[in-house]
Amino acid sequence: LAMAGTDDAARAIAMAPLGFAQLGDGELDAAETALRDGLGAADRSGLDCPRRTCASRLALTYAVRGDLTRAAEAARAAVDLPACPGQPPTVHCGPAYLALALVDLHRDRLDDAEAHLELSGAPPDPGLVPWTALVRAQLRYARGDLTGSYDALGPARGGDAGVSDWAAAAEADLRTAYGDTATARELLEPRSRPGSAAVAVALARAYLRDGDPAGADRVLPDWADREQLPLGTRIEAGLLDALAARQAGDQRRATRALERVLQLAEPAGFRRPFTGAGEPVRDLLAEHLDTGTAYWPLVSELVARTGDRTGPAGALPVPGEALTERELTVLRYLQSLLSNGEIASALCLSVNTVKTHVRNIYRKLDATRRRDAVRRARELRLL
Numbered sequence: 179l180a181m182a183g184t185d186d187a188a189r190a191i192a193m194a195p196l197g198f199a200q201l202g203d204g205e206l207d208a209a210e211t212a213l214r215d216g217l218g219a220a221d222r223s224g225l226d227c228p229r230r231t232c233a234s235r236l237a238l239t240y241a242v243r244g245d246l247t248r249a250a251e252a253a254r255a256a257v258d259l260p261a262c263p264g265q266p267p268t269v270h271c272g273p274a275y276l277a278l279a280l281v282d283l284h285r286d287r288l289d290d291a292e293a294h295l296e297l298s299g300a301p302p303d304p305g306l307v308p309w310t311a312l313v314r315a316q317l318r319y320a321r322g323d324l325t326g327s328y329d330a331l332g333p334a335r336g337g338d339a340g341v342s343d344w345a346a347a348a349e350a351d352l353r354t355a356y357g358d359t360a361t362a363r364e365l366l367e368p369r370s371r372p373g374s375a376a377v378a379v380a381l382a383r384a385y386l387r388d389g390d391p392a393g394a395d396r397v398l399p400d401w402a403d404r405e406q407l408p409l410g411t412r413i414e415a416g417l418l419d420a421l422a423a424r425q426a427g428d429q430r431r432a433t434r435a436l437e438r439v440l441q442l443a444e445p446a447g448f449r450r451p452f453t454g455a456g457e458p459v460r461d462l463l464a465e466h467l468d469t470g471t472a473y474w475p476l477v478s479e480l481v482a483r484t485g486d487r488t489g490p491a492g493a494l495p496v497p498g499e500a501l502t503e504r505e506l507t508v509l510r511y512l513q514s515l516l517s518n519g520e521i522a523s524a525l526c527l528s529v530n531t532v533k534t535h536v537r538n539i540y541r542k543l544d545a546t547r548r549r550d551a552v553r554r555a556r557e558l559r560l561l
Contacts, residue, residue: 204340
């Protein structure tokens with residue numbers, strides 16, 4: 179240590195567990211500060227093990243707070259650092275691989291998330307157990323295995339304050355998915371306090387499941403401009419805000435909230451909060467295409483992907499003839515506000531060709547205008 183620089187070496191070694199403990203308590207700003215400090219000290223001291231440890235845990239901190247791009251970059255940088263002398267190459271990299279799994283999960287790349295999750299546990303890091311349990315539970319939920327998700331949560335329930343809050347929120351979401359909203363509320367209400375945003379979001383989801391948008395509004399955190407909240411939590415809160423407004427008949431507020439959510443989600447590549455939220459969010463997104471949005475390509479993609487989760491696109495029978503591939507392509511553009519001429523330009527077709535496709539679409543869907551054709555196509559899961 180004397181050769182490496184005693185002060186920096188000691189600081190690097192001390193900051194890694196401190197930052198990880200702060201992360202477990204939900205103190206994300208403090209955790210990031212400590213781990214960045216530790217990483218800088220490790221770089222100055224030239225110690226490989228603390229450098230890998232701090233870098234890997236910093237990547238997980240970024241992932242938890244929803245800074246997905248920085249999390250992925252930091253995780254790959256941590257994995258590429260020199261291995262500790264005499265140790266397997268995966269030592270100290272568990273948090274980095276778990277960060278990549280969380281990034282993949284938020285971006286709805288479930289197979290990649292599974293692969294990174296397996297790497298995070300080789301060799302096992304005891305401090306990572308509750309975090310691994312949370313991510314594994316979310317992955318099983320995403321796969322539709324609600325019982326497996328509940329079982330996977332076990333090691334996370336006894337974690338530090340922040341981890342146990344997230345575990346309680348995940349368990350409540352499972353109970354809400356089963357329709358057991360009373361138990362979900364009983365689980366969450368003792369934990370409902372300022373600062374526990376994940377708990378508030380899960381509680382609002384239970385109220386919405388019971389058809390109580392006013393109850394959801396009461397408990398939802400202020401999400402739109404709260405940059406200190408994890409971005410994933412803000413996006414979920416915003417979606418619930420939009421759904422509550424829609425349930426209450428306030429379409430203007432629903433549109434405004436959803437547009438803000440899309441603004442938050444697009445740069446980082448969040449997809450799972452939308453694609454995993456079921457029919458209410460799919461309907462909300464589909465309506466948003468009709469009202470107009472600055473994020474038309476993203477919303478169109480999300481509507482198609484959530485449709486895939488509820489059944490393959492085009493699986494239901496279409497009256498008369500089925501639509502051709504080219505007609506399906508034109509149909510997707512009919513959701514937008516583009517004119518026939520603009521659609522023709524986008525597809526490198528003549529306007530007359532597009533008009534012919536549109537007439538065929540109307541005939542096959544038994545529609546007389548664009549809005550009716552789009553509505554009918556959504557009913558048939560063609561969009």
